[in-house]
Amino acid sequence: DAKTTQPPSMDCAEGRAANLPCNHSTISGNEYVYWYRQIHSQGPQYIIHGLKNNETNEMASLIITEDRKSSTLILPHATLRDTAVYYCIVLYNTDKLIFGTGTRLQVFP
Amino acid sequence: GAVVSQHPSRVICKSGTSVKIECRSLDFQATTMFWYRQFPKQSLMLMATSNEGSKATYEQGVEKDKFLINHASLTLSTLTVTSAHPEDSSFYICSARYLGGGEKSPLHFGNGTRLTVT
Numbered sequence: 001d002a003k004t005t006q007p008p009s010m011d012c013a014e015g016r017a018a019n020l021p022c023n024h025s026t027i028s029g030n031e032y033v034y035w036y037r038q039i040h041s042q043g044p045q046y047i048i049h050g051l052k053n054n055e056t057n058e059m060a061s062l063i064i065t066e067d068r069k070s071s072t073l074i075l076p077h078a079t080l081r082d083t084a085v086y087y088c089i090v091l092y093n094t095d096k097l098i099f100g101t102g103t104r105l106q107v108f109p
Numbered sequence: 110g111a112v113v114s115q116h117p118s119r120v121i122c123k124s125g126t127s128v129k130i131e132c133r134s135l136d137f138q139a140t141t142m143f144w145y146r147q148f149p150k151q152s153l154m155l156m157a158t159s160n161e162g163s164k165a166t167y168e169q170g171v172e173k174d175k176f177l178i179n180h181a182s183l184t185l186s187t188l189t190v191t192s193a194h195p196e197d198s199s200f201y202i203c204s205a206r207y208l209g210g211g212e213k214s215p216l217h218f219g220n221g222t223r224l225t226v227t
Contacts, residue, residue: 032213034215038153041200041221041223042220042221043113043115043202043204043218043219043220043221044153044202044204044218045218046215046216046217046218049213049215087152095141095158096143096155096158097143097155097204097216098155099145099152099153099154100152101152102152
């Protein structure tokens with residue numbers, strides 16, 4: 001599975017959009033991009049995943065570049081409850097989901 | 110939908126005793142469940158893959174005789190930490206994939222079990 005690179009931390013003001021980047025320059029054609037988040041002392045929560053096209057659900061939007069070498073998770077209106085560690089994971093299937101170090105997002109009032 | 114429940118959420122045990130952690134998929138069936146461990150300020154580490162009706166597959170460096178996994182039904186997997194020691198104190202998390210969702214369907218995670226060995 002392709003390796004991903006994420007900034008270790010980011011800040012975002014409450015109510016503003018949080019844009020979390022992820023680089024996955026070695027992604028192969030059949031690998032998906034998955035995003036999870038982990039709020040302190042809880043299990044990870046699935047957010048969204050995609051292959052080529054941009055995706056949107058009730059939680060977030062996922063923007064994948066045309067060359068698929070990077071992606072951005074967008075939380076359109078961040079709230080304090082969105083403070084968490086966000087993980088970008090690239091893989092072909094969801095067996096052996098391997099977590100990197102993720103991005104610690106701090107939403108401030 | 111797709112709720113995964115873990116029990117207990119917290120457990121304290123004495124060194125040398127064994128502890129069993131349950132992972133249940135409440136509203137779906139899962140042939141495969143995964144067990145992770147997370148130490149403070151670190152990321153999740155995959156320990157093993159639990160397969161219904163067959164032996165678990167352990168990741169390199171994980172002792173299968175110490176971390177016993179049983180997946181007796183399509184909705185229940187258990188992890189037993191045998192002869193626990195203080196260094197086994199950690200946050201244990203399970204996950205499951207909806208049986209009918211295909212290999213691309215996302216995993217759903219339980220809320221974890223915090224084990225403290227005194």
